[in-house]
Amino acid sequence: MPERLRLATRKSALALAQSTWVKEQIEARWPGVEVELVRVVTKGDKILDVPLAKVGGKGLFVKEIEEALLRGEADLAVHSLKDVPAETPEGLEVSVFPRREDPRDALVARPGLTLETLPEGARVGTSSLRRMAQLRLRRPDLEIHSLRGNLDTRLRKLDEGAFDAILLAVAGLRRLGLADRITEVVDAGVLLPAVGQGALGIELRSNDPRTREILAPLADTATATCVRAERAFLARLEGGCQVPIGGLARLDGDRLSMEGLVADEAGRRIVRRNAEGPAADAARIGRDLADEILEAGGREILAEVYGHA
Numbered sequence: 106m107p108e109r110l111r112l113a114t115r116k117s118a119l120a121l122a123q124s125t126w127v128k129e130q131i132e133a134r135w136p137g138v139e140v141e142l143v144r145v146v147t148k149g150d151k152i153l154d155v156p157l158a159k160v161g162g163k164g165l166f167v168k169e170i171e172e173a174l175l176r177g178e179a180d181l182a183v184h185s186l187k188d189v190p191a192e193t194p195e196g197l198e199v200s201v202f203p204r205r206e207d208p209r210d211a212l213v214a215r216p217g218l219t220l221e222t223l224p225e226g227a228r229v230g231t232s233s234l235r236r237m238a239q240l241r242l243r244r245p246d247l248e249i250h251s252l253r254g255n256l257d258t259r260l261r262k263l264d265e266g267a268f269d270a271i272l273l274a275v276a277g278l279r280r281l282g283l284a285d286r287i288t289e290v291v292d293a294g295v296l297l298p299a300v301g302q303g304a305l306g307i308e309l310r311s312n313d314p315r316t317r318e319i320l321a322p323l324a325d326t327a328t329a330t331c332v333r334a335e336r337a338f339l340a341r342l343e344g345g346c347q348v349p350i351g352g353l354a355r356l357d358g359d360r361l362s363m364e365g366l367v368a369d370e371a372g373r374r375i376v377r378r379n380a381e382g383p384a385a386d387a388a389r390i391g392r393d394l395a396d397e398i399l400e401a402g403g404r405e406i407l408a409e410v411y412g413h414a
């Protein structure tokens with residue numbers, strides 16, 4: 106009898122692609138282990154007609170999955186790390202980070218177009234406040250419209266002519282074999298990605314050493330260091346999905362550098378700062394960067410967006 110692990114997954118094409126990839130990685134390294142996918146529907150999957158920022162609440166795609174883990178109906182779950190809140194519930198941990206995909210955003214438009222060369226007044230679809238704010242700063246002439254749904258839906262709306270361009274994460278497109286739709290990989294200096302973008306986070310019960318042992322070979326140290334800094338940054342800002350926050354850490358040898366920003370959704374005010382230091386101090390670097398941004402005006406922006414002083 107093979108040893109069985111149950112992997113809780115959402116049913117979206119991206120979630121299934123990511124979960125299947127992890128299943129294959131585990132089974133390739135552990136010939137005696139079989140991974141079974143357990144499908145779970147989350148609140149974020151059900152509410153598709155309202156902009157995500159208005160639905161509110163952190164971790165719209167994560168809660169039901171975590172409940173399945175806590176009830177023991179599944180042993181692990183694979184998340185797009187950027188959808189995972191900074192705080193993990195008692196008894197669970199998001200602690201295994203496979204090697205990160207490209208963290209940047211992609212422009213999908215007619216071939217040859219870039220953010221710079223989009224015609225004046227072009228219609229751009231995105232529901233991410235982070236993307237909106239940075240886009241408005243760079244190209245105030247563009248018309249930005251809300252766009253939700255899974256990747257296929259968004260690409261279809263573009264193809265039907267509802268938009269001249271849309272913005273998506275490079276990583277999701279690559280994982281679905283849709284990289285040929287990318288017309289420009291946007292520099293992080295222009296569109297700073299979301300914290301954790303392009304990375305997977307694997308969640309398990311803290312008291313399950315066997316699952317942790319099985320997952321250990323999938324972990325990538327450099328990715329873990331970068332996301333530690335980014336998630337410490339996010340935790341300090343108490344970032345929910347209603348606030349345009351960006352953060353990206355990079356590792357060069359044992360030096361970590363990180364860039365972060367907080368913006369208001371109109372893109373009128375944007376506070377952007379850099380930090381660097383030894384990789385061993387990743388969490389402190391992320392926290393200090395958040396504090397610096399809060400001091401430099403980020404606190405007022407967050408207070409306004411959250412609607413309290």
Ligand SMILES: NCc1[nH]cc(CCC(=O)O)c1CC(=O)O
Nearest residue numbers: 185188273274276277302303304
């Ligand atoms: N919020 C949706 C979401 N969550 C993760 C990805 C892409 C993959 C990733 O960033 O790891 C996407 C789609 C997108 O932003 O284009």
